[in-house]
Amino acid sequence: MKSILVAIAVLVVFNCGLVQAKNPLPEGEGRNLVSKKCQACHSLDPIMKMRGSREQWSDMLDEMINNGLALNDKDRGTILEYLGTHLGPSPKK
Numbered sequence: 897m898k899s900i901l902v903a904i905a906v907l908v909v910f911n912c913g914l915v916q917a918k919n920p921l922p923e924g925e926g927r928n929l930v931s932k933k934c935q936a937c938h939s940l941d942p943i944m945k946m947r948g949s950r951e952q953w954s955d956m957l958d959e960m961i962n963n964g965l966a967l968n969d970k971d972r973g974t975i976l977e978y979l980g981t982h983l984g985p986s987p988k989k
């Protein structure tokens with residue numbers, strides 16, 4: 897399991913040239929997208945503090961879109977998957 901996580905991490909890093917050196921978010925697909933998209937306006941702190949179901953995150957994304965976040969359907973799906981999995985009501989250990 898650990899090696900799979902490492903492989904995913906390497907893939908994510910490899911796929912995204914503009915990796916942030918300091919990224920407190922849990923590892924996973926979509927992490928860099930969240931980091932890039934969401935830090936356009938604020939830090940990752942409010943995101944790290946929030947726990948929610950996919951539905952709650954979806955509402956939150958709508959709010960952020962109202963705030964001016966530009967998000968296409970594909971990225972939205974990836975981000976929702978990431979947030980719902982890693983920052984869900986009871987996040988995976």
Ligand code: HEC
Nearest residue numbers: 930933934936937938942943946956959960963964965975
């Ligand atoms: C265009 C600017 C902008 C972008 C991009 C943005 N946000 Fe926000 N976000 C805000 C503003 C403004 C607030 C504070 C006011 C509010 O709650 O709407 C906020 C607050 C938050 C909060 C705390 C809300 C609360 O009620 O405590 C969370 C969680 C959050 N954002 C998540 C995200 C996520 C996840 C992303 C990336 C997908 C994101 N934001 C991208 C503007 C943005």
